[in-house]
Amino acid sequence: xxxxxxxxxxxxxDSDAIHLAPYGTTLPTTIDGALDPAFEDVGWLSExxxxxxxxxxxxxxxxxxxxxVVRTFMGESGTQIAFVGLESKAQTNSLRYYEKQVDxxxxxxxxVKRGSGQRIQVRSAVIDLFDADDDDVKERFIIPRxxxxxxxxxxxxxxxxxxxxxxxxxxxxxxxxxTDLEEAGx
Numbered sequence: 001x002x003x004x005x006x007x008x009x010x011x012x013x014d015s016d017a018i019h020l021a022p023y024g025t026t027l028p029t030t031i032d033g034a035l036d037p038a039f040e041d042v043g044w045l046s047e048x049x050x051x052x053x054x055x056x057x058x059x060x061x062x063x064x065x066x067x068x069v070v071r072t073f074m075g076e077s078g079t080q081i082a083f084v085g086l087e088s089k090a091q092t093n094s095l096r097y098y099e100k101q102v103d104x105x106x107x108x109x110x111x112v113k114r115g116s117g118q119r120i121q122v123r124s125a126v127i128d129l130f131d132a133d134d135d136d137v138k139e140r141f142i143i144p145r146x147x148x149x150x151x152x153x154x155x156x157x158x159x160x161x162x163x164x165x166x167x168x169x170x171x172x173x174x175x176x177x178x179t180d181l182e183e184a185g186x
Contacts, residue, residue, distance in 0.1 A: 007181055009137065012049060013130035018042040018083060020091065020123040023145060027124060031140050031177040035126060040091055046084035046163060050127070053080045078169060081127070081141075082151060085164040092164040095121050096150045121148045125168065142175040143168075 019039040026036045056077030063070040085092045090110065093099070098115035125146035131137035151167035 009139075010132045011129045011139075012047075012132045013135055015128065015130045015135055016045065016049075017128050018045065018050075019126040019128070020095075020146070020148075021125075023122045023124055025124045027142050027144060028126060028140075029142075029175075031138060031179070039124075039126060042083070042085045042091065043087035043089065044085070046086060048084065050129070051082040053082065054078075055080055079174075081146075081168045081170070083166055083168070085166065086161050088162065088164075095148050095166060096154070096164050118150050122146070123148060137179045137181065139176065139178040142177070143170050144174065145171040147171055 019035055019041055021036060021038040021040065025038045028035060054077070056074040059073050059075040060069045061071045061073075062068060085095075090102075093110075093112070094102075096118075097112070098117055098119045099112050100115050101113040103111040123146050125141070125143040127141040127143070129139045146168045148166050148168045150165070152165040154162055154164060156162045
């Protein structure tokens with residue numbers, strides 16, 4: 001068995017980012033392609049990072065004879081990415097809350113009429129992740145349709161950041177581009 005520690009990634013560099021834009025915004029096509037100006041960085045993310053979850057469930061079909069498994073298939077398959085934004089700003093607030101009306105006419109004040117319910121927010125997303133020790137090693141998720149929902153409590157205490165937890169569902173196909181260290185001979 002051949003092992004290679006150079007292929008084991010630890011993410012969390014200063015450059016890691018989740019960029020969101022209105023659904024339908026032009027997406028980059030390369031690992032370092034420039035982002036459309038409509039993309040906005042979510043900003044600081046929780047030290048817990050991002051969690052990619054494959055949501056499919058294995059379904060088993062059994063035969064009459066002996067009740068043995070004859071076939072398996074994936075039911076309700078999908079991909080979710082959970083993240084926690086740490087910055088209180090217009091973007092994170094509009095993702096978390098149902099904002100019916102926003103008034104910014106008074107300098108330095110953002111007055112919002114909120115609905116008590118929540119809504120799914122549809123965005124396009126580009127997620128850039130870099131190795132913590134080597135910014136030349138990168139993964140990029142290019143997601144045309146990312147449906148984002150509030151995911152948990154926002155706690156207001158004196159001992160922690162009042163963070164914004166989210167769960168994004170990738171709808172349809174998306175591109176994943178990464179530095180190929182095997183090809184580079186790492």
